[in-house]
Amino acid sequence: MNKIGFDNKKYLSMQSEKIHERIQSFGDKLYLEFGGKLFDDYHASRVLPGFEPDSKIKMLLKLKAEAEILVVISANDIVKNKYRSDLGITYDVDVLRLIDIFKSKGLYVGSVVMTMYQPQPAVDAFIKRLNNLGMPVYKHYAIEGYPSDVQKIVSEDGYGKNEYVPTTRKLVVVTAPGPGSGKMATCLSQLYHENLRGVKAGYAKFETFPIWNLPLSHPVNVAYEAATADLNDVNMIDPYHMEAYGSLTVNYNRDVEIFPVVSAMLEKILGYSPYKSPTDMGVNMAGFGIVDDGVCRAASNGEIIRRYYAALCDARKGRIGKEVVSKIELLMSKSGISTDDRKTVAKALAKAEETGRPAVAIELNDGRIITGRTGDLLGASAACLLNALKMLGGIDDEIELISPTIIEPIQQLKVKHMGSTNPRLHTDEILMALAICAVSDPMAKLAMQQIDKLKKCEIHSTVILSTADERTFKKLGMHLTCEPQKE
Secondary structure (H helix, E strand, O other), rough: OOOOOEHHHHHHHHHHHHHHHHHHHOOOOOEEEEEEOOOHHHHHHHHHHHOOOOHHHHHHHOOEEEEHEEEEHHHHHOOOOOOOOOEEEHHHHHHHHHHHHHHOOOOOOEEEEEEOOOOHHHHHHHHHHHOEEEEEEEEOOOOOOOOOOOHHOOOOOOOOHOOOOOOOEEEEEEOOOOOOOOOHHHHHHHHHHHHOOOOOOEEEEOOOOOOOOOOOOOOHHHHHHHHHHOOOOOEEEOOHHHHOOOOEEEHHHHHHHHHHHHHHHHHHHHOOOOOOHHHHHHHOOOOHOOOEEEEEEEHHHHHHHHHHHHHHHHHOOOOOOOHHHHHHOOOOOHHHHHHOHHHHHHHHHHHHHHHOOOEEEOOOOOOOOOEOOOOOEEEHHHHHHHHHHHHOOOOOOOOOOHHHHHHHHHHHHHHHOOOOOOOOOOHHHHHHHHHHHHOOOOOHHHHHOOOHOOOOEEEOOOOOHHHHHHHHHHHHOOOOEEEOOOO
């Protein structure tokens, strides 16, 4: 278990070198559109075991002397109160978070670009807030006919109306809280303005997935398609690359569809298009970091199944349509995998069948599987968590790590004073109680010492868990799935 399939050190070296080469190829400046998550790319770490979630930041730190960050946010996303489901925060709040983290890492954040700008109270209030924090904000506007009317877009009435963003470094990393923020449009707008000023600037794109030099049907690429099923992204062979070079590479539909327009814009701005295909635009070296293909395939197949369960639960909650579930089902069928391949599922369902109540199963990193049932004092998640810690610490199952005399006052506090209708303790509450007991109880202390071993363990619940339990398992680094059933 937990075998390494990806050489992170090799990847960081190759990736930073590739970006540096691209900077040099344009002369004065490179606008690098950064897709995906910069700080916490847990998807990549799950499908490429050995990939560190903060690899992109580490790579940028190798280039920090010549790099500055430009953060993009769409005014429409502020008005719609769009939020990141993985973090539970809105896009505007995430912009502030991103700026703080960049600065804490010693990276220079030059400015924020507000795309699709038009005067609106929430948007103007956010701009004022950024200005008060000393962060310059530049406004970019909606362009009629975008992206098809290249003649108008690349003119004084198109990009020419956008405010020029002054930059001081050779590498300008353009990032955003999420997709659809306007990163590419911002890059091309800047190229237009730089060209007017006689600056030799270029554009490139950094997306980790799909990995261009892996087969279309490779589980790593299929897992990306499963992860973006709600966005209608589809992996496909890059036809422009095939035509230009006679070789197969993988890209995704949105980049392939927009490439003729981007190429025409670059030709109009620069006088020529430096790229013959969408794949040419990328600087992704992740495929060269894979050192054990079998490990990455197995990890990616597991991720596809996890994405399937996540889609089932989101559909049950009304967040997505059933067509997203159907799409992932099709991907699973094509990949020859099913929910039977997830060992915790059968164990959890069997425990629920046996007890007639919700149950949870955890697969430890050594392959052992532990179950937990719903009781009067503890929910199934909390019970299973304690059972796993006992197993890891070699503690006898009959030993009570937390006395009912400690649990019961916490239950009374929840129900009588905090308005809870569920007296059973959640996982975060049980860990707090365990930590208190560890002060005086050697067995509780031994159990606490096992917590780090839960990282990357698989866990399955027969019902949709509470937000508190879900958040706790995520913080512990565990891979959670749930049946699409409410308790």
